[in-house]
Amino acid sequence: MDDDSVFRALADASRRQLLDRLYAHNGQTSGDLCQNMEMSRQAVAKHLAILEEANLVAVQWRGREKLHFINPVPINAVAERWISKFEAPRLDALSTLKRTLEGEGNGQQ
Amino acid sequence: MDDDSVFRALADASRRQLLDRLYAHNGQTSGDLCQNMEMSRQAVAKHLAILEEANLVAVQWRGREKLHFINPVPINAVAERWISKFEAPRLDALSTLKRTLEGEGNGQQ
DNA sequence: TTGACAGGCAACCATTAGGTTGCATATAAG
DNA sequence: CTTATATGCAACCTAATGGTTGCCTGTCAA
Numbered sequence: 001m002d003d004d005s006v007f008r009a010l011a012d013a014s015r016r017q018l019l020d021r022l023y024a025h026n027g028q029t030s031g032d033l034c035q036n037m038e039m040s041r042q043a044v045a046k047h048l049a050i051l052e053e054a055n056l057v058a059v060q061w062r063g064r065e066k067l068h069f070i071n072p073v074p075i076n077a078v079a080e081r082w083i084s085k086f087e088a089p090r091l092d093a094l095s096t097l098k099r100t101l102e103g104e105g106n107g108q109q
Numbered sequence: 110m111d112d113d114s115v116f117r118a119l120a121d122a123s124r125r126q127l128l129d130r131l132y133a134h135n136g137q138t139s140g141d142l143c144q145n146m147e148m149s150r151q152a153v154a155k156h157l158a159i160l161e162e163a164n165l166v167a168v169q170w171r172g173r174e175k176l177h178f179i180n181p182v183p184i185n186a187v188a189e190r191w192i193s194k195f196e197a198p199r200l201d202a203l204s205t206l207k208r209t210l211e212g213e214g215n216g217q218q
Numbered sequence: 219t220t221g222a223c224a225g226g227c228a229a230c231c232a233t234t235a236g237g238t239t240g241c242a243t244a245t246a247a248g
Numbered sequence: 249c250t251t252a253t254a255t256g257c258a259a260c261c262t263a264a265t266g267g268t269t270g271c272c273t274g275t276c277a278a
Contacts, residue, residue: 004122011120012266013113016191023194031224043267045225064224064275072195082125083188086132086181121236140254152237154255173245173254 002054003082006074009054014039015047019056022070029065111163112191115183118163123148124156128165131179138174 009015018033034044048068051057055074060067118124127142143153157177160166164183169176 007116007120007122007125011116013116014266016116019195029224039266040268041225042227042269046266066225070195075192075195079188079192083184083192086128086179086184087188123236138254148236149238150255151239151257155236175255 003078005054006056006078009050009056010075012047012050014044015051018044018047018051019070022057022068026069027060027067029067031065033068112187114163115165115187118159118165119184121156121159123153124160127153127156127160128179131166131177135178136169136176138176140174142177 014037017037021033022028030041030045030048033048034041037044048057052059056071058069058071060069123146126146130142131137139150139154139157142157143150146153157166161168161177165180167178167180169178
């Protein structure tokens with residue numbers, strides 16, 4: 001919902017790495033995600049809290065374990081609302097080029 | 110080229126606003142971009158320097174004026190390399206189209 | 219019940235980020 | 249030439265960020 005929290009959450013390489021790892025294997029515990037992270041468990045927990053705050057990660061408790069699941073919706077929303085704006089002119093240019101190259105007027109996507 | 114500098118540059122709302130303003134009207138001077146920015150000229154200059162550093166803005170000198178032009182390529186590159194992974198189904202077709210077109214020797218990147 | 223394990227909370231620290239002010243430099247205009 | 253304008257540079261300040269350590273709570277298993 002909040003573009004700013006999403007952008008800020010994505011600004012840190014460690015947090016992007018955590019998302020990458022969740023993308024590779026969803027539903028990991030904090031402990032799992034701490035493996036090979038070159039920082040303390042609490043530091044990882046803080047990063048996960050920020051991702052959770054930005055709604056990029058959803059959690060589910062199973063006993064004493066906290067499972068983390070990636071939530072792609074905010075990323076998609078930001079990409080659609082904000083980034084695609086800067087992509088549109090370029091795609092327009094490409095579409096025009098495509099029509100030019102193909103010599104026909106059917107460049108619909 | 111450097112994902113991290115792009116993500117960090119985009120993390121600040123003021124910088125995103127500057128990009129918005131350049132998108133609305135490209136080629137503005139620092140002075141133009143300071144209008145209605147609720148901060149000093151130097152603060153804006155710092156933000157512009159960060160955008161320039163991340164290659165999101167290209168500059169061109171005209172006498173004593175520094176013109177700023179938006180460069181959408183890094184945003185698109187990050188979107189394609191990183192974000193589209195999380196929305197693979199929806200954007201796959203689009204990315205494929207872009208790669209196809211870019212492979213036809215038009216020198217877009 | 220007693221320990222081990224998963225995680226949270228709070229205090230603290232160093233660095234960075236965003237902002238300010240003041241002054242310097244280069245170009246344009248009179 | 250003098251002055252106004254556009255921008256750069258540097259020092260400085262404050263708050264946020266990313267990290268640490270120490271301790272506490274809740275859950276599982278022997």
